[in-house]
Amino acid sequence: MVAAGTVLGMGTILAYGDHRQQATEVDAPESTPGPPFPVFTRQEVARHHSEADRVWVTYGSDVFDVTDFLELHPGGKSKILLAAGGALEPFWALYAMHKQEHVLELLQGYKVGELSPEEPPQPTPGDPYAEDPPRHPALKINTLKPFNAEPPSELLTENYLTPSQLFFKRNHLPVPVVDPATYRLHVRDARGRTLSLSLRDLKRNFPKHKVTATVQCAGNRRAEMNAIQNTNRLGWGIGAISTACWGGARLRDVLVHAGYKPSDEGHVSFEGLDKEPNGTVYGASIPFKKAMDPEGDVLLAYEMNGEELPRDHGFPLRVVVPGIVGARNVKWLAQISVGPEESKSHWQQKDYKGFSPAVTWDTVDFSKAPAIQELPVQSAITEPCPNASITPGELTVKGYAWSGGGQSIVRVDVSLDGGKSWHVAKLAGEEQAPGRAWAWKLWQLEAIVPPGTKELNIVCKAVDSNYNQQPDKVGPIWNILGVLNNAWHQVSVSVGED
Amino acid sequence: MVAAGTVLGMGTILAYGDHRQQATEVDAPESTPGPPFPVFTRQEVARHHSEADRVWVTYGSDVFDVTDFLELHPGGKSKILLAAGGALEPFWALYAMHKQEHVLELLQGYKVGELSPEEPPQPTPGDPYAEDPPRHPALKINTLKPFNAEPPSELLTENYLTPSQLFFKRNHLPVPVVDPATYRLHVRDARGRTLSLSLRDLKRNFPKHKVTATVQCAGNRRAEMNAIQNTNRLGWGIGAISTACWGGARLRDVLVHAGYKPSDEGHVSFEGLDKEPNGTVYGASIPFKKAMDPEGDVLLAYEMNGEELPRDHGFPLRVVVPGIVGARNVKWLAQISVGPEESKSHWQQKDYKGFSPAVTWDTVDFSKAPAIQELPVQSAITEPCPNASITPGELTVKGYAWSGGGQSIVRVDVSLDGGKSWHVAKLAGEEQAPGRAWAWKLWQLEAIVPPGTKELNIVCKAVDSNYNQQPDKVGPIWNILGVLNNAWHQVSVSVGED
Structure with a gap:
């Protein structure tokens, strides 16, 4: 077993090529010489958030149409789409390999405009959530007030330690304003x-x-x-x-x-x-x-x-x-x-x-019923995404697995046919003492999708050190509070032509 | 929650009627006055082990045909059938309510013969298992040498503490002969x-x-x-x-x-x-x-x-x-x-x-794979037995539930329709400290089977204090060693006319 960083981060970094060693860190975009560009508001940029409407992003005060770059993105199309219609900075802050001169040069080739100076949005008077902090735009918001949001599954297992900005946020009430000096x-x-x-x-x-x-x-x-x-x-x-x-x-x-x-x-x-x-x-x-x-x-x-x-x-x-x-x-x-x-x-x-x-x-x-304390064994598939369209050939399935009470994950089984046959995934994660396995294992399965396959029903299930396993179906563990769903996670994808 | 003895034992004891208080314990059967009886060998008695062949049992040196008593047995027909073709003593040793005068009187009415004096079976020379101890005849034997046997499910949850003679026996080798003085x-x-x-x-x-x-x-x-x-x-x-x-x-x-x-x-x-x-x-x-x-x-x-x-x-x-x-x-x-x-x-x-x-x-x-230590959450149905024929009306479903590592059982769900709908069973068992719940819970569900029902697919699943649940199906947890089967237990029964 190797460290998660090695397995799960290196591919992306290396994909940016040989510039890696020599690259100079660039902290701010330079203004680009060239023709005068049209000026857009952030609202106008935000309308370009899908391939159908063209995919626009901003960096500094520049606006870029990266639609034609989507398939070329070394980190994958799905990840660049997370920034569609908005700013690149919050994503590049997380993935520092972007901060290199050749990346910025590449980006400038897609420039289509500049941002107009804007007024910041005004807080609603009397809003108890007015003092809530800014959040990362990649988060998928469940409720804004109180703020409840989770990272998109494409980013969830990109890092063994979840970047704090992407770490799921579960607030029951407004975020208190605390002065650390008087706390x-x-x-x-x-x-x-x-x-x-x-x-x-x-x-x-x-x-x-x-x-x-x-x-x-x-x-x-x-x-x-x-x-x-x-x-x-x-x-x-x-x-x-x-x-x-x-x-x-x-x-x-x-x-x-x-x-x-x-x-x-x-x-x-x-x-x-x-x-x-x-x-x-x-x-x-x-x-x-x-x-x-x-x-x-x-x-x-x-x-x-x-x-x-x-x-x-x-x-x-x-x-x-x-x-x-x-x-x-x-x-x-x-x-x-x-x-x-x-x-x-x-x-x-x-x-x-x-x-x-x-x-x-x-x-x-x-x-x-007892108050929930230790949680049961859990796992989920983070890649591919549900209803994704994939091509025959090599397929990487990724996910996480974890169990409560310090129990370690000893195995993750993955099925590509809805649970009829199984494969054992490779696990990655920090070494943890017996009974103190507090952190998840990330897992990965490299599979071959044969030509002619129409669809895959991908399923994962984990086993912990007590040999507890996940229940098969959600229905029989459904409950009025909607808690403790640790049934097999299932993701269906369609397989297109090669 | 009440003590298991109260809930699960009392019904049977009371069913023997009002004699309970006044009953005199009788240690040995008296010889019965009456006509001269035919003499049978134990082998001949053993042939009468089903209703089709008549159900014979022995007590002391007397032989009884209890076929017509089966439906009258207060403990149920299935339990008396466990002794069919053999001696009553090992069963009565476990269930002391039989040792009363009126029970013996009742039995004498069914006498059909007497046992012939027999030679004890000779041990096979050189058999390493020759010194193995005698065992209770109710045990269902998996292998005789080494001795591996389990109690019949009808008896398994009759007592919170399993009588030692019925406790499952799992030997890997012959039973050693040990002198306690020199041990x-x-x-x-x-x-x-x-x-x-x-x-x-x-x-x-x-x-x-x-x-x-x-x-x-x-x-x-x-x-x-x-x-x-x-x-x-x-x-x-x-x-x-x-x-x-x-x-x-x-x-x-x-x-x-x-x-x-x-x-x-x-x-x-x-x-x-x-x-x-x-x-x-x-x-x-x-x-x-x-x-x-x-x-x-x-x-x-x-x-x-x-x-x-x-x-x-x-x-x-x-x-x-x-x-x-x-x-x-x-x-x-x-x-x-x-x-x-x-x-x-x-x-x-x-x-x-x-x-x-x-x-x-x-x-x-x-x-x-790690050596199994703590075991996952488990439960099973002990009554009714698989393929039993029941009648519409009241139905009692019984079973056990347990989890490893000191986790307690917090709930048992029972379904009568193969897992479509669920009922919560009543739990019984000794109080145990948190994290030290070493012993099982017995459970019971009283249900009504509506007239017109043709069959029931009874299912149970338990939840432990970590909220771990049992997997639904055996197939996806099957393994070459055949260990750790804790899938939902299922028992199908047919429902006859009332």
């Missing part, structure tokens, strides 16, 4: 007093610990459940899952500092700074045992992928609970307390629980 | 010396610990895999799983005594006294972390269900590793050692591993 974390200690810790206290008084961990929303892949019977909840695709390297203080160290002992019991409750208009704050809890486990790796994280935690991910401090459902990884952390009961919050008591498909809103008894 | 357990200590512990040492020097734990063979339900493509391995039904209360010394305590520290790493290897003709002994290993975990509950057991460990279950000492596949629960324990590697035995390295359905004997690479 305090409140911890109820073992004697009932409240400790007040500044960011500086957390950084100076507790060792910094780094953990690479995948976070998954319980609603990941809900769209497939909604297709069977609508749950009227966020229709997540396969992207409500991402992986980052988190840095921060161990929750265990802070709890010990607050006087708790490993032999204590109960639950650790978290409250966020994100608030409903009535003052209700987001809250959740995890078992004390997980919080205190020296191998549990629960963090109070102030860093994500080596940088300061972004606002959408909980700036200045969030909980990261490896192996546990996203909902317990409380962002914009305000308060920690320990007690015999789970958090009383709506999100612990009346949401994020699993029910039988037989249970309806008329019969549901929330007290009967 | 020694050898433990390689942390300094490389060998400690020698007698049974008395183990009982006197280490606290006795009791754990109720389910043990499941990795091959449980292999028959369903063999039906798809024969693996040529033991065709276990749904009964290669049983539950007992085990008593013994904690392995952890013995390892600490031998100088090991909780921070040590690696694997704990076990060797049995059971030997192949070439001297190879049975062996297996578990992670050191599991062995040393204060909440791992790994035992060196000398007791089973409150009695001395039976010979088939490892007398005088066996390992019980709660939550872990049966193969690591080494019986007739001879030696314990700790090292950086897993056991080198065939059973650790070349068996009890899971593979993709795509892997064949030509392509298998045993080094690529």
